[in-house]
Amino acid sequence: MEIKDIGKLAALSRINLPDSEKESLLKEMDAILAYVDQVKEATAAQSAAVALHKPFSRNIFREDAEPHPAGAFNEALLESSPDRQGQYIKVKKIL
C-alpha cells in the first residue's frame, strides 16, 4: 500500500483524514495486513474439507405483515436528527 492508497481508502470510507495522519496509518495498515495475510496459508486441501461442512448461519426472513402505526416514531426520530424542517430531516442540496 502507498500513501495515495490511504487517501483513496479514506475518501471511499467518507472520512476526512489530515495528511499528518496518513504516514502512521500507512505503517499500521501494512502491519495489520501482513498479519491477516496468514489466512492465505491454510491449504487448498483443507478448503475442500470445508465445503462439506454445513454453514453455521442462514438467512431468516420475517413476514411482511403487522406494520407499526404510520408515524408512530416520527417525532422521536426527527427530534434526534441534527437539523429538521417540519416533518422532514433537512439536508444540503445534492444536485
Next chain:
Amino acid sequence: MINLKDLTIKKAHEHLKKGDFSPQELTAAYLKNIESKNKDLHIYLEVFEDALEKSKTISKFDSPMSGIPVALKDNMLIKGKISSSGSKILENYIATYDSFVASKLQETGAIILGRTNMDEFAMGSSTENSAYGVTKNPYDPERVPGGSSGGSAAAIAADLALASLGSDTGGSIRQPAAFCGVVGLKPTYGRVSRRGLMALASSLDQIGPFTKTVEDAEIFYNLIQGKDSLDSTSLKIGEGNSKAAPKKMKIGVPYHFMEDVNEEVMKNFKEAVSKLESLGHEVKEIKLPNVKYSLAVYYIIMPAEASSNLARYDGVKFGYHQEGGNLLEDYLLTRGSGFGKEPRRRIMLGTYVLSSGYYDAYYGRANEVANLIKADFERAFEEVDVVLTPTTASPAFKIGEKAADPVAMYLSDVFTVPANITGLPSISIPSGFTEVDGKKLPLGIQFTAPFLAENFLFEIGKQFEGSNK
C-alpha cells in the same frame, strides 16, 4: 451498612425477600460507592439520577433480579437516555427505544444505575479508545481494566454495581473479566437478543453478563436469554440444547496454542488444571490445528462488517454533525472528526478488504478459514466436553503500554476470539492472582463449550469456583 464486598445476586435476593434491607437502601449503598470511587476510576460515563426513585417502587421479588442494581455498557439503548458507544459521534444521541436487555431488566425490577465506559464502538481491548478517557483497573489504577467492556467489568470489581452487561465481539466480555477478577460470560451466538445493541460486527456480537460468581452469571443469563421477534438471529429458550451437563467432565487443553503465554499465567493455569483433576475431571491435550488463524480471520471479518455497520453515522440522521460546504463535505468532516482513531482505522481496513479485487482474497478466504476453525472445535467436542485455556496470555497491562502498536493490542484477544468466530459459548472465571510490581493482579481461565451448552459452563464453573473457597 450493607457489606457490598461479599454480596452476590443470590444473597441480595434472599436479603431483599427477608426484608433485611430494601432495594432503596441497596441502591443508595452502590450510589455512595460510585460517588466516592468513580472520579478516580472513571467507570461510569453517566449515573442515572432516577435510579434511587425507581428503587423505591420495587416491592415484589418474584425474580432473583428484582431490586438488583446493575450497570449497562454504553452501547445498549435505554429509552430517553444518552447512549454514546464511547464515541464523540454519538455524544448527544438520546435513545428512542429500549434495547431488549434494558426492557427485560426494567420489567423484572432491576435498577439500572448508569452506563459504563467502553472502547469506542467496542473497538479495543483496554477502554483507552473511549472518546471520554480511560477506565482504571480497580486492582491497580496504573493499569487498564481490559476492554472493550472495561467499565462494566471494573464496576463489579470495585463494587459499583452488583452485576452488569457487556458485549463480546472478540473477547470484550471475557478479557476484561479476567483483568478485573470477575466472571464474564459470552453466550452462544443468538442466545441473547441484540435489539438495541449498537452493532460492531453482526456475525460475531453477543451480549452477556459480568458477575462475581458463576451462579450469579447463570441467574442473569436466564433472565436475558430467549427469542425476540425483533432480532431474527435470536434463539428460542432451550432450542437445540437437551444434553444434561456431566458432573465429571473431559476437559481438552490445546497446549500447542499456548506457546506465548506469560510464565506466571502458565503457572496459574497449571494450578487450575491440577484443581480440576483433583475434582475428578479428566484433563487431556487436544489439537485445534487451525485455531492459530482465528485472530487473522477476526481482523478481516470484524472490520469488514464494522465498515458497513458504521456507515449509518453520517451526521444526517442523528448524532454529531460537522458543517461543510456541501453534503459530501458534511459526511467527510462529520466522520473524520466524530470517529476516533481506532474506528477510522477499522472502517478503512474493512473498506479495503471488501473492495473489488480483494474481496475473495480476504473476506471470502477468512470465512472459509472460519469454517475450518469450527470444524476443529466440532472434532474436539467428539472427544471432550469443554475446552480450557487461560483467558489472556498476561495480566492487565499498563495504560499506554500497547496504545501505539495496534497488532500488539489485537494479540491480547488471542484466546477469546475463537469463540466468536465459531459462535460457541465461553466463560472466563477468576483463577487467582499474580504479583507484578508489588500489586496483586487477577487472572482468569476460560472454558468453551459446544454450541448451546451454556449449562456445561455453569456446571464446571461452579465446581472450579467451589474448589477455590
